[in-house]
């Protein structure tokens with residue numbers, strides 16, 4: 134068995150189970166914020182439908198034609214409200230990021246895509262049926278009449294086509310067939326879809342007619358969503374880039390195909406939260422400047438002077454065209470940033486005890502987290518998983534940190550067993566090891582997991598089987 138306990142446990146003051154938990158408060162506040170966000174989500178949907186109820190819309194149910202039209206209006210209001218919520222989830226608003234994390238926000242954003250599209254399609258079909266019944270036309274003829282005769286309606290049809298293109302290209306099976314840039318470019322059409330859908334919302338029907346409070350509510354919702362996107366997706370990154378003046382200092386080889394990139398900058402103490410968070414980086418060199426790369430910090434920022442001048446470090450594995458070229462970055466290259474994002478940090482802690490599990494390049498944010506997250510000696514376990522020892526990136530640094538901080542370290546190397554779903558190497562799996570074999574106090578720990586998707590899912594499953602609750606599990610995804 135090459136499962137090794139590498140650190141000797143130091144002279145530990147093992148904190149007792151009952152020791153005060155300094156993370157309890159932040160954890161409770163985070164759960165409360167999550168509940169509030171869920172309430173706001175449902176309130177926003179209820180609010181959209183109340184606009185119509187307050188306008189006497191339910192009276193439409195008195196006739197069959199009116200019923201179809203009424204259902205069509207409700208579907209349209211709910212669908213558009215979902216689209217605005219999706220945009221807010223993708224706007225990288227700090228309170229959402231700090232509460233559920235960037236990846237969970239995007240996961241929810243993705244889940245809303247299909248319901249929003251179905252509601253918008255239902256809106257079009259039901260309105261065509263309702264209006265058609267009232268005018269004695271079949272739905273197709275009514276659809277054509279609406280396109281030709283009603284101002285702004287042709288824009289709404291274009292908007293619908295754009296929404297369909299965005300949702301279809303975002304389906305996992307379709308998305309995987311295209312390069313990231315293609316998917317991203319199509320995804321930007323969402324903004325065009327929303328903009329082209331707006332005119333008919335305000336010019337057709339009486340709900341949002343001039344002078345109504347409903348019109349102001351809906352306008353405020355659209356403007357607030359647009360402002361959040363412009364501020365957090367465009368203005369904030371520009372401000373951060375100019376403010377912190379990051380420049381590549383040096384690129385150091387870590388292992389074949391893996392480099393650490395060190396950058397110097399200004400006021401770094403104001404830039405980063407606690408270790409383990411990620412930024413979206415753009416290296417402003419020919420051919421690279423338009424590639425946005427999410428990379429986690431692999432070390433806590435080092436601060437040199439009182440002005441906050443210091444260095445940041447990321448560790449990058451050559452996983453594609455863009456990341457391969459980063460190994461050749463020249464010192465002095467300017468760097469544009471967005472972030473920090475994510476909850477793979479002390480901000481997610483809820484317990485005294487902590488277990489960190491990393492595989493492959495996913496080990497590097499574990500290194501940053503280990504450096505900074507508070508724990509008493511004996512209260513942390515680090516598990517590194519790689520095919521071979523040379524794939525336990527930054528392994529020496531992690532060993533030294535474990536020694537200094539009193540964490541227990543395991544190296545798990547070797548191939549997976551064939552045909553068995555496990556995150557362990559063959560020899561450990563055969564010996565019947567589980568995640569709890571490496572830390573008997575697993576169930577009372579925060580568990581941080583970072584590594585390839587399928588591997589990480591197996592670790593999370595193992596942790597849940599050992600009694601770890603979902604709010605104790607913190608997982609950084611490296612895929613899109």
Ligand SMILES: Cc1cc2nc3c(=O)[nH]c(=O)nc-3n(C[C@H](O)[C@H](O)[C@H](O)COP(=O)(O)OP(=O)(O)OC[C@H]3O[C@@H](n4cnc5c(N)ncnc54)[C@H](O)[C@@H]3O)c2cc1C
Pocket residue numbers: 313314411423424425426427428429430447448449450451452453454455456457475494497498609610611612613
């Ligand atoms: C939160 C997070 C943290 C990450 N941290 C690290 C890390 O510390 N070290 C590391 O080596 N890798 C990390 N990754 C993975 C890394 O971002 C991708 O492997 C890398 O961007 C691939 O770029 P490429 O141009 O070589 O690949 P290609 O497949 O050629 O990608 C082309 C384009 O897609 C973009 N792209 C590719 N993958 C992603 C992605 N996951 N999210 C957004 N855009 C993407 C690229 O930036 C590029 O613009 C992280 C990913 C995420 C989501």
